[in-house]
Amino acid sequence: MLRLFLGLYLTLALGFAVSITTVEHAFTWWFGWAGEEYYRDAVRGPAYSLVEQVRPLSTEARVQRLHELQPHYGLALSLVEKAQLDLQPHEKALLAGDKLVVREELTRFIAPIDNGSQVLQIDLPNEPNIALLYSAGAYAMLSCLLGIVLFFWVRPHWRDLERLREAAQRFGENDFSARLYLSRRSNIRELAEHFNQMAARIEGLIANQRELTNGVSHELRTPIARLTFELDQLRRLATTHECGALIDDMHADLGDLEEMVSELLTYASLERGASEIQRQTIEAASWIDSVLGSVALEAEAAGVQLYLDACTVQDTRIEPRYMARAVINLLRNAIRYADTQVRVRLEWDDAGYVLQVEDDGPGVPFAAREKIFEPFSRLDASRDRRTGGFGLGLALVRRVSQWHGGQAGVFDAVGGGARFVLRWPHIDN
Secondary structure (H helix, E strand, O other): OHHHHHHHHHHHHHHHHHHHHHHHHHHHHHHHHHHHHHHHHHHHHHHHHHHHHHOOOOHHHHHHHHHHHHHHHOOEEEEEEHHHOOOOHHHHHHHHOOOOEEEOOOOEEEEEOOOOOEEEEEEOOOOOHHHHHHHHHHHHHHHHHHHHHHHHHHHHHHHHHHHHHHHHHHHHOOOOOOOOOOOOOOOOHHHHHHHHHHHHHHHHHHHHHHHHHHHHHHHHHHHHHHHHHHHHHHHHHOOOHHHHHHHHHHHHHHHHHHHHHHHHHHHHHHOOOHHHOOOEEEEHHHHHHHHHHHOHHHHHHHOOEEEEEEEOOOEEEEOHHHHHHHHHHHHHHHHHHOOOEEEEEEEEEOOEEEEEEEEOOOOOOHHHOOHHHOOOOOOOOOOOHHHOOOOOHHHHHHHHHHHOOOEEEEEEOOOOOEEEEEEEOOOOO
16 A cells, blocks of 8 residues: 555655646746736836936945945845846837836846936845745645545555455455455446456356366266276177287277376366365375386386486475376376486475476477476377377376476476476475
8 A cells, every 4th residue: 555655645746746837837937927017016116216316426426325225225226237237129128218127037127227328226135034944834734735635545445456456366366256345435346346247257167167077077987987897798708819909909998088087087176276285294205206106017018217316305295195196197208208217306495395307208399398288288299199198197287286386397308308397385284
């Protein structure tokens, strides 16, 4: 609120200062002739009296006389040669017409004396210092009053904007029921209503998407289970080698479908938001060993060696089931595309935990490094459909990292291939 108040206050104060100065100069320029006539008439009487007293005297006597009269008039009186004044044509015309010339912002007056070479210069006394103090005090009081009025004007706006920000933050943290209700007098009530409409639409879309994902996933499992049972029965009846190989391929396809359904269900459950996460303190070395052990057979079947290069973290704060699933997905992805080896590191830096999985495969093109983390996204070159997977594994990895308040990315490995990096901070529940 302080930033908004100061910004508006300084803007208005500067605007008022510029406006007042502009108006003052504009009116002085437009109506200066009226002020000049007023002051000429006001000073005309004293000027006539002074001129009449010094007219018959010589130059030296005039100076002496003005010196004697000055204390009684309260004006600065002096004799000046016309040649020293650099008179303008209109000023010369005024003096020729026996009229006063007004100068120095209406504070200096020049009166003719017998149309001679000398003129009488009359200067008004300087304004007292109190005038400056009065102006400064007036502007200071105006600034204070402006600040008070602006504060009471800004306060309800800031309060409503803060409530809107909090509602948007809750909505961004997956509290899709967050709504904002403001008074009818609020100036942003219409904005709040649009926010509520948007939130309701998004909540409905997400609910429909979750229902569809869960429904499709559960419905797929029923025919998968029936097909598995029927294939087992067919295997008992089949005797030829060709029939057995075909049944094995069908079982593999069913396994892929089961894996896809499992990934879908896991991804859908993660969509419920980070508010449901329950972190636990896990002993890092044993946890990473168990994760590597879960894919050891797959690596051996693919002819790939798994190496744990380093585990410098003693404990880690994670949701063990989902984080293990994410790391397993990274390992399986690396095993699919590695030529000979996959290396794993779990370390700690200033930002939190860092888990790296490197393979010596073909790597990931720079242009596709964001795309591969999108659901159902696969590369078209070396990492194609024949290598297995449905494009959900890496999407789940990124979702798990975000769920833990971190991020996932892919880079070039030192010796070639891809290096996947999973980061997440240490957060106590």
